[in-house]
Amino acid sequence: xxxxxxxxxxxxxxxxxxxxxxxxxxxxxxxxxxxxxxxxxxxxxxxxxxxxxxxxxxxxxxxxxxxxxxxxxxxxxxxxxxxxxxxxxxxxxxxxxxxxxxxxxxxxxxxxxxxxxxxxxxxxxxxxxxxxxxxxxxxxxxxxxxxxxxxxxxxxxxxxxxxxxxxxxxxxxxxxxxxxxxxxxxxxxxxxxxxxxxxxxxxxxxxxxxxxxxxxxxxxxxxxxxxxxxxxxxxxxxxxxxxxxxxxxxxxxxxxxxxxxxxxxxxxxxxxxxxxxxxxxxxxxxxxxxxxxxxxxxxxxxxxxxxxxxxxxxxx
Ligand code: COA
Ligand code: ZN
Numbered sequence: 001x002x003x004x005x006x007x008x009x010x011x012x013x014x015x016x017x018x019x020x021x022x023x024x025x026x027x028x029x030x031x032x033x034x035x036x037x038x039x040x041x042x043x044x045x046x047x048x049x050x051x052x053x054x055x056x057x058x059x060x061x062x063x064x065x066x067x068x069x070x071x072x073x074x075x076x077x078x079x080x081x082x083x084x085x086x087x088x089x090x091x092x093x094x095x096x097x098x099x100x101x102x103x104x105x106x107x108x109x110x111x112x113x114x115x116x117x118x119x120x121x122x123x124x125x126x127x128x129x130x131x132x133x134x135x136x137x138x139x140x141x142x143x144x145x146x147x148x149x150x151x152x153x154x155x156x157x158x159x160x161x162x163x164x165x166x167x168x169x170x171x172x173x174x175x176x177x178x179x180x181x182x183x184x185x186x187x188x189x190x191x192x193x194x195x196x197x198x199x200x201x202x203x204x205x206x207x208x209x210x211x212x213x214x215x216x217x218x219x220x221x222x223x224x225x226x227x228x229x230x231x232x233x234x235x236x237x238x239x240x241x242x243x244x245x246x247x248x249x250x251x252x253x254x255x256x257x258x259x260x261x262x263x264x265x266x267x268x269x270x271x272x273x274x275x276x277x278x279x280x281x282x283x284x285x286x287x288x289x290x291x292x293x294x295x296x297x298x299x300x301x302x303x304x305x306x307x308x309x310x311x312x313x314x315x316x
Contacts, residue, residue, distance in 0.1 A: 017275050018275070021241055022055075022056035022089075022242045023245055023263050025045065025248055025263070026077070029260065033248060035294065042077050046077070049284075049287050050085050050086045053277070056089070058088075059090055062093075063097060068252060091109075091152075093123075095134065095138060108147065108149070109148070114128070118159065118161035118162050119190075123251065142181070149181065149183065150182055153177075153188060155190045156188055156190075157198055158191060160256050167205050175209070183214070184240070185216070186216040190218075199233060217233040226260075226265075227269050230261065243266040246263075262303075263301075264288060281311055285308065
């Protein structure tokens with residue numbers, strides 16, 4: 001493993017065997033789910049995740065409730081959180097979203113820039129150049145306001161409308177965003193079209209250009225390759241990953257976007273491979289149970305039956 005993990009690594013976050021998991025279930029997981037989960041219940045879920053030791057959670061998106069009705073009530077979610085408990089962030093697509101997020105007390109925003117013209121148009125109703133300019137403007141404001149700002153580069157492997165995205169384009173957009181003041185780029189395989197060979201090339205290139213400590217990966221599991229792609233990202237030195245409890249998730253504006261990499265699958269693989277996350281898997285299964293009750297259907301990643309056999313529920 002050591003040899004595999006040393007390829008292209010540039011140091012990563014504090015210790016090579018520590019991984020930061022950012023759970024995006026309350027946002028990416030619920031935004032496209034048929035069940036509408038109230039702000040109060042989303043807060044309950046977020047607190048359960050933090051109880052399990054999840055260090056970072058994407059708690060909401062400040063988007064148009066007409067575009068994404070399931071994310072309505074973002075300010076109510078943020079208002080009910082104890083902001084010191086974990087690294088909470090919220091997705092922001094434009095200036096108005098930024099203003100609303102700041103007013104709600106958000107301290108860390110995640111901007112979203114898709115790597116293609118058409119995906120930006122379908123997702124946020126702006127072309128790539130306008131979206132880039134808007135991100136730049138919001139970043140300037142966020143930096144002036146002292147908010148942390150990260151940026152997704154979405155459809156980084158493949159766009160549902162324009163096909164394969166060149167790695168050079170992902171690097172170009174990331175460079176623009178770093179220049180504009182983001183602290184971190186989240187390379188997002190929005191439709192789960194990546195594979196380990198491409199992941200090795202893209203993450204290797206990005207780490208060489210920007211350093212692993214400024215990068216995170218957001219991988220969907222559409223083709224059951226998310227964990228393999230995580231492994232390649234780990235090998236390139238990246239130590240920050242998004243994942244979604246229960247494997248929920250998908251972008252409503254990207255056809256074919258199936259579920260995210262399930263947090264429990266990711267944490268399970270990381271722990272088995274000798275990485276530390278600070279997450280207690282037994283408690284994570286409690287959070288999963290809560291999520292299932294909130295959405296009204298069983299949820300869980302590929303490893304769930306095995307995990308349940310390893311961490312049986314406490315008798316009531
Ligand atoms: N939050 C809430 N309302 C917003 C908003 C935001 N971030 N941005 C715009 N609006 C409101 C405007 O105030 C306006 O309201 P009105 O009709 O009552 O006056 C209306 O939405 C239209 O504003 P406009 O600026 O023309 O937005 P748009 O129709 O071009 O939509 C987005 C742009 C970005 C708001 C919309 O496409 C969106 O919310 N997309 C979300 C995408 C998403 O969440 N994808 C999944 C995660 S990547
Ligand atoms: Zn996603």
